[in-house]
């Protein structure tokens with residue numbers, strides 16, 4: 001699956017980092033970095049990140 | 063189990079309903095909400111939506127339409143009879159349940175005897191009305207209450223070029239941040255041109271302004287009362303469910319009513335014992351806690367036996383955006399014996415709250431999400447230890 005984050009919406013809350021630290025990470029300047037191609041086995045945790053994001057900035061495609 | 067009924071169709075109610083389905087409940091699921099709208103997120107109401115950067119549509123939660131639930135919107139629950147497990151609605155209908163999840167949140171406190179035309183801010187309709195008032199380019203907005211909502215609206219109004227008088231009876235804005243960080247926020251608002259009146263008692267809110275107890279008149283075409291929120295539990299009068307002294311619904315650690323195992327609750331309405339608060343019952347009005355509560359209450363509601371239910375131990379997390387400042391807090395910083403700034407670098411700041419024994423109970427950061435996340439991990443581990 002592909003993970004998209006709308007960086008116009010993302011406010012660097014870092015909520016997504018908790019359920020899926022292997023996918024999402026805050027850089028030292030607080031800007032979010034994330035993996036776009038993520039193994040299917042990680043779906044549940046990435047879905048948890050989608051639900052946790054207060055800005056509704058994360059989408060899963062496929 | 064046949065029937066799960068959720069009262070309150072906002073963040074906590076939605077997450078509860080989603081959890082009920084995701085753990086495999088295939089019986090009836092009814093969600094009752096007194097607002098006419100499907101669930102939407104509230105934080106933008108004082109920020110992006112108020113600024114005109116987002117619409118109602120942007121604030122609507124995604125995937126609501128794919129959730130298999132019977133939505134009863136525009137219908138307030140007016141009573142609960144636990145003996146017959148029945149909720150009555152304002153339109154006269156009644157619903158029976160096997161498990162009930164109460165997620166009725168809070169409403170804005172109103173100013174006593176405020177005349178018509180004084181704004182409050184809790185729902186999308188309030189926000190759109192306030193936005194229309196700001197769009198009309200008024201001379202000034204007077205905001206009573208320098209809490210988070212009042213300060214965020216002040217920042218949004220300044221960005222829109224509207225003059226702001228922000229009034230609070232306290233000596234600082236944002237009391238939960240403590241005096242030192244509060245003073246920094248006061249300076250920030252003044253730098254942005256806010257006429258900040260602290261230690262100022264309000265005598266009357268009138269149409270066209272605010273009169274202070276020292277005799278000063280503040281003239282403003284738009285007046286907002288931002289004086290906190292009250293839990294929506296009046297409809298439970300007569301149900302016998304225990305409430306705390308301020309109207310919060312008293313639950314145990316698993317978000318189960320202390321009075322009734324078949325009644326659970328989630329979000330701003332709940333008063334529950336938290337391990338990081340020494341087991342004291344707390345009520346928090348934070349987005350993330352409402353989301354976590356909803357998911358947990360939904361799962362717990364389906365446990366056949368109340369003893370199989372899990373506790374909510376995640377440290378409360380909160381943020382607020384004002385101008386270019388992002389305030390984030392985790393844990394219970396206001397309950398600490400000390401709050402110490404441990405790092406400061408321009409607009410970025412890190413403060414730790416510790417109890418009398420020196421244990422970390424909370425942290426606050428300004429513009430430093432990465433550090434906040436680290437404290438959050440640390441407090442989450444501590445909370446698990448304290449709960450065990």
Ligand SMILES: Cc1cc2nc3c(=O)[nH]c(=O)nc-3n(C[C@H](O)[C@H](O)[C@H](O)COP(=O)(O)OP(=O)(O)OC[C@H]3O[C@@H](n4cnc5c(N)ncnc54)[C@H](O)[C@@H]3O)c2cc1C
Pocket residue numbers: 069070071072073074075094095096097103104105106107108137138139140165166167168169183184185211294297328329330331346347348349350352379380381382383
């Ligand atoms: C302007 C504003 C800005 C905010 N900004 C932030 C922020 O930056 N960060 C943050 O962490 N938090 C913020 N919050 C707080 C956050 O929005 C709340 O914590 C969250 O909405 C709580 O969700 P909830 O579902 O528990 O309650 P609510 O969102 O209050 O929802 C309760 C729902 O139940 C309905 N209801 C009430 N009584 C009944 C009844 N008898 N029958 C049927 N339905 C009923 C209500 O109308 C409402 O729709 C903000 C809140 C506001 C108002």
Ligand code: SF4
Pocket residue numbers: 005009010011012013014015016017024032052053054055056057058
């Ligand atoms: S939770 Fe949302 S807003 Fe926060 S960092 Fe992740 S994507 Fe950005």
